[in-house]
Amino acid sequence: MTVKIPLIDSHCHADAFSPKEWAVVVARALECNVRGGLSAGVWWDAFVRFLDSHKDWTTEVVFSCAEFSQLFSEDNRFRIMPCIGLHPMEIALRWRDTQGCFDLSRAEADVAAFLRTGRAYRNYVWAVGETGFDVAKDVVLGWSRKEEILKAQDFGFQASVALAVELGQPLVVHSRAAWAHTQKRIQEAKGNGLDKFMVHCYPGPASDLKWIEQLEGFAGFGGVLTWPDAKRMRESVKNSPLNVLLLETDSPDLSPILTDGTRPTRNEPVYLLEIARQAAALRQETSSELEGINFCNLSRFFSLK
Numbered sequence: 001m002t003v004k005i006p007l008i009d010s011h012c013h014a015d016a017f018s019p020k021e022w023a024v025v026v027a028r029a030l031e032c033n034v035r036g037g038l039s040a041g042v043w044w045d046a047f048v049r050f051l052d053s054h055k056d057w058t059t060e061v062v063f064s065c066a067e068f069s070q071l072f073s074e075d076n077r078f079r080i081m082p083c084i085g086l087h088p089m090e091i092a093l094r095w096r097d098t099q100g101c102f103d104l105s106r107a108e109a110d111v112a113a114f115l116r117t118g119r120a121y122r123n124y125v126w127a128v129g130e131t132g133f134d135v136a137k138d139v140v141l142g143w144s145r146k147e148e149i150l151k152a153q154d155f156g157f158q159a160s161v162a163l164a165v166e167l168g169q170p171l172v173v174h175s176r177a178a179w180a181h182t183q184k185r186i187q188e189a190k191g192n193g194l195d196k197f198m199v200h201c202y203p204g205p206a207s208d209l210k211w212i213e214q215l216e217g218f219a220g221f222g223g224v225l226t227w228p229d230a231k232r233m234r235e236s237v238k239n240s241p242l243n244v245l246l247l248e249t250d251s252p253d254l255s256p257i258l259t260d261g262t263r264p265t266r267n268e269p270v271y272l273l274e275i276a277r278q279a280a281a282l283r284q285e286t287s288s289e290l291e292g293i294n295f296c297n298l299s300r301f302f303s304l305k
């Protein structure tokens, strides 16, 4: 008998779907053996709301399972692995004063609440994030200078690293238009006791994947790899060392272009199947090989067997 390795979404936003939508989305995912997902956090209060409204999704805590596969042994359950985060795009919206500068007092209040919440719910925190840096044009809008927004995102990143180290959990990193800065901060975090991390929707050049490997990190690849003009991402997928590679959807955002040429308006975990298929084609491997590698790497990300 061959056992099918469950396909797990390394990065989605389960709390972006209403419970009613989610029931449909999960049914579709389970039909295709997509059995769980790491649900990235956007803000500390969203994490609390998420846990409160969906207690039944999160009954399994990471500390109670010895093996990653144990989590998916039960049939017909989709396992959510929630994360608590301070998303850099949210930081850009929330920690800006009227002059377009970093508002330290607002940031301090949020960080205090973030740390308090992370500690109180530590048995539900699978990872800390997303955190990171984003200075794309749409995010910088309304800020006086790029340096000010980076100051704000640095503040959020340091708090996230501190919480990850304290809880002994990994970090989920978002980086857009700020790769060199992100690298610098990850390198420092590793020196400050950070263990595992993933850079989701990997934005760097293929050559930096070796650097990620040396730091025992991971790189997430999602719908963008199916876009023909995303040359850099496709090059990275092709050349990624196997032990850093993760598959993700980032649903409901960044939906893939399907093999039939259509592109769904809203992304969801079931499209991981398509992402795995197209990543495998780029690498000249089989989908099931990549799905297995994704599973092994995620269990290593969570420091499980």
Ligand SMILES: [Zn+2]
Residues within 6 Å of the ligand: 011, 012, 013, 040, 130, 250
């Ligand atoms: Zn995300």
